[in-house]
Amino acid sequence: MDMRLEIVVIPVADADRAKGFYKALGWRLDADFTADDGFRVVQLTPPGSGCSVIFGNGVTSAEPGSAEGLYLVVSDIEAARAELEGNAVQVSEVFHDADGVFHHAGTKDRVPGPAPERRSYASFASFNDPDGNRWMLQEVTERFPGR
Known part of the structure; x- marks a missing residue:
């Protein structure tokens, strides 16, 4: 089902x-x-x-504001970030995780800039809504098999 x-x-x-x-x-x-x-x-x-x-x-x-881990998957993280900024949303800089697997909670092990070679699933940016609910942008350019 x-x-x-x-x-x-x-x-x-x-x-x-x-x-x-x-x-x-x-x-x-x-x-x-x-x-x-x-x-x-x-x-x-x-x-x-x-x-x-x-x-x-x-x-x-x-x-209010307690939601986190809300993901918006985008094909171009820089363009999505610029669009949000154009709508007066305060967005973090693009980052990737030092371990390269997924990002850690909070800001632990954040490395500035997109993932090396713009590896799919590995570049992020974040923003909050007016209540503080935490959203993440995740760049996905090529889906894993079966996705």
Whole structure:
């Protein structure tokens, strides 16, 4: 049976501020529903993604800004970084990990610049949304077999 990841819930303090931030990145607004009791669900999808994010009022009990490990896979990390900066998003410099396997938590063993030879899956940049939810850009230029 196929199982597809289609929704990730992110905790935010202000749904309208978050909605504005993600729309400014060019993400598609899929839904914005409010119930009489104040329950609200906002759904946006990054360009080219099969997975969306949801946030709102009463959607999660997680603390606003506590999400991390949210990945946006891009084919050109420098271009994606420049696009985010063009939308007034503060983005880290491109980096790779000293071990070259995956990046460590936090900033441990970050080496400035893209991975040697721009090896696929190995170059990263990071940014936060207005609540502090932590996003990573990961450059993938050639997928592993079977992917």
